[in-house]
Amino acid sequence: MEQLSEKSVKPLMANPEHIALHHYNIANEKEEVEDVIEIDDGLDCSLYSTPSVGLSDTVDEKKKRMDSYIKDVAKDCKRNIKQYLKFHEDEAREFRIEYTEKIITVFQQWNLNIKEIGDEEEKLSDAFYQQQKTFKKVRMLQNHTLKGIKHENEEYLKGLENLEDGRLLNNVRTEIKKQMSVLKKKIAGS
Template identity: 45%
Template sequence: MDKEEHSVIYIIDDSEEEEEEVVEEVIEIKDDDVECSAESTLTVYKHEVKNKLEKIGAHLSSDVVENKTRMQSYIKSVVKDCNRNIREHWKVHQEEMREFKIEYTEQIITVFKQWDSDIMQVEDEENEINGIFNHQQKTFQQTRMLQADSLKTLKQADDEFLKTWEDLEKNYSNVLNSIHNEFQKQKTLLQRKITDG
């Protein structure tokens, strides 16, 4: 008895509900039951492949549209969130800037007030120092004038003292000369008395 020949046809089924799931179905065909030539098998296989490719193409096209729609929605959502975050950050930034301006203005006003107070205090101290300096200058001038007068008086007194001293020396010299002369006269008289006596 001749050995029976079998032809095997693989059919791949992709369902739209279950992606990437491959179902393989093996069909055995006996040559004595059905006459199947290589050409008919190839024709069936081509037809099946064509159908499957069309289904895959339609499925891919649907997936691309769905992914595109989902991506557009996601991008819109991200842009919306970004805009909201930017607005919130800008709002916070504006509030911080407003507070900073208020604080800075208050500090500047305080500094200027302190500056005005310091300037007034310096002016008062300067006026006081100028008053003290003027008073000291007047006192110094008066003291100098008094010293000049005192020196003048002292010089006059010294001149008078020297003149008086010179006069006294002259008088003393004259007195000494007179006394000496008188003494010599008395001495001479005494010698004469002694000699005559």
């Protein structure tokens, strides 16, 4: 801002109704004149005996201190915001790493469980086929034994029928008689 000369200050002091407010824009980091406010405080500036150059220096000095203060505050705010963001970014990164590790662990365990289930299924399948083969062999043996029992039963029933009819007994008696007569002939002939 250019230095105000004594002549340029007097007209301002003579008419204190117009004061420019300076606004510091933090985003763009530059000073802007925001608005002109009209003030009517009824003061007569001609009564003041302070030299206008001294007032200008004081205003400039206060403005520089204010600018410096605002810049420091803005720097502090930026630093605090950066620290806050860094802290939360670090937390988010840690969370993502932890989450990823947990997901990887879960998927590894899942794959291991699927492999174990596949192995168990294969074992059960083998055991099932072995039992099926054994069952077929047992069934074949049972069928064979059942056929033998059925055949023996049929022979037994035939023999019973023959006994009941007396034919077998008659046949046995006839056979015994024949053998006895043969034996008698051998005994008599000797």
